[in-house]
Amino acid sequence: MREINFDGLVGPSHNYAGLSFGNRASAGHAGEISRPRAAAIQGLGKMRRMMELGLRQGILLPHERPLTGWLRRFGFTGPDDAVCAAAWRNEPGLLRAALSASPMWTANAATVSPAPDTADGRCHLSTANLSSMLHRSLEAPETTRQLGLLFASTDHFALHPALPHGTGDEGAANAMRLCAHHGAPGLEIFVWGETRPGGFPARQSRVASAAIARRHGLDPARTLLAQQSDAAIQAGAFHNDVVAVANESVLLVHEQAFADQQQVYDAILRHVPEATILEVPAAQISLEDAVRSYLFNAQLVTLPEGGMVLIVPDECRKNGAVAAWLTAMTGGNGPVRRVESLNLRESMQNGGGPACLRLRVVVDEAAEAALDRRFLLDTARLDGLAALIDDRWPERIAPDDLGHADLWADCRAARQTLLGFLGFTE
Numbered sequence: 001m002r003e004i005n006f007d008g009l010v011g012p013s014h015n016y017a018g019l020s021f022g023n024r025a026s027a028g029h030a031g032e033i034s035r036p037r038a039a040a041i042q043g044l045g046k047m048r049r050m051m052e053l054g055l056r057q058g059i060l061l062p063h064e065r066p067l068t069g070w071l072r073r074f075g076f077t078g079p080d081d082a083v084c085a086a087a088w089r090n091e092p093g094l095l096r097a098a099l100s101a102s103p104m105w106t107a108n109a110a111t112v113s114p115a116p117d118t119a120d121g122r123c124h125l126s127t128a129n130l131s132s133m134l135h136r137s138l139e140a141p142e143t144t145r146q147l148g149l150l151f152a153s154t155d156h157f158a159l160h161p162a163l164p165h166g167t168g169d170e171g172a173a174n175a176m177r178l179c180a181h182h183g184a185p186g187l188e189i190f191v192w193g194e195t196r197p198g199g200f201p202a203r204q205s206r207v208a209s210a211a212i213a214r215r216h217g218l219d220p221a222r223t224l225l226a227q228q229s230d231a232a233i234q235a236g237a238f239h240n241d242v243v244a245v246a247n248e249s250v251l252l253v254h255e256q257a258f259a260d261q262q263q264v265y266d267a268i269l270r271h272v273p274e275a276t277i278l279e280v281p282a283a284q285i286s287l288e289d290a291v292r293s294y295l296f297n298a299q300l301v302t303l304p305e306g307g308m309v310l311i312v313p314d315e316c317r318k319n320g321a322v323a324a325w326l327t328a329m330t331g332g333n334g335p336v337r338r339v340e341s342l343n344l345r346e347s348m349q350n351g352g353g354p355a356c357l358r359l360r361v362v363v364d365e366a367a368e369a370a371l372d373r374r375f376l377l378d379t380a381r382l383d384g385l386a387a388l389i390d391d392r393w394p395e396r397i398a399p400d401d402l403g404h405a406d407l408w409a410d411c412r413a414a415r416q417t418l419l420g421f422l423g424f425t426e
């Protein structure tokens, strides 16, 4: 079995609206000028690198923006542009939400349990409700639609709808899987948090995590619900994947990721005795540096020829403590000897690193063959996408541009061109 990464293609409306309370990068860059074209090209650069490494790469598509149908539910009427204009005049926050390109962070699209872990031997997926943030709560219906096409084969896949709102679920960003190798049964770890009054919100609820494990038919003996540490949430780790990343038998984790660190390590070593836990001490890298650099939001991947590579954002090289730790790690005797760094600055400035931008799905050959090919990339399609983005994606978006009909028209047209190129007729 092997892992396929489905990256979210950065949509043409990518902008900095400061919509995510508790996400320090989102707040810190609010009101700045964004560069959607550069953002999308940076994302494609990561996909290209993954393919060069011999890994299978797919995409998920930007959603319709502005999402006029959603704005209509607030009582705005008339033609689409009149709806958007009225929303901008009366409730600009609603138009900002309806224009967010947040579906690009597909680690939050769904939670995935590969076939070896589930009772019926199919790969189970649950669309995330993303109900904690208004702009992200719009995503689930379109995400379900795309996942329904991509994973249409019920012989191999079972897709569950989003959980009811109010039970916060942010998808794979809060789940980890430890196993001997991708095809072996794994220990699935679901990380949930509790909101402290006056603090940053915890976005994954225990109720949601437990429900997903139940729905996916996981063996309770190989399932762990682990509480995220409050220190991590307050430092800006709004998802677990900002402080931990796992791949096969390796866990890279910050010392302060969980409320009970030892409970997590004990469970891992019980189920995967050969596991390597690379714990980064707070004395070497503080939670603040972890959040600033997004070290743990790396993609840790197994290469076809064996061995693992850690794909980090360039910000890790610029942070002295993190750069020193990475040099020491690759020089040591551990399972991760290679680190590559990529420029994902446009996404990073909204709090999305390499791992946020991808949904990982482990499949066998038969399940892979059943996937909708339109979501899979080869070099020719990647080149075609780059040319299309160069041509159609806005170069820059300033905060006031969000209220202009020209931008709405450009975003709609860019997406239509993309859908046509990829073979989607709507």
Ligand SMILES: N=C(N)NCCC[C@H](NC(=O)CCC(=O)O)C(=O)O
Binding pocket: 015, 016, 017, 018, 019, 020, 023, 026, 027, 100, 102, 105, 107, 108, 133, 136, 173, 238, 239, 241, 242, 350, 351, 352, 353, 355, 356, 357
């Ligand atoms: N950690 C993972 N897996 N995903 C990162 C998601 C970043 C996203 N940022 C935003 O939604 C910012 C949008 C804005 O401010 O305009 C979020 O906070 O949900």
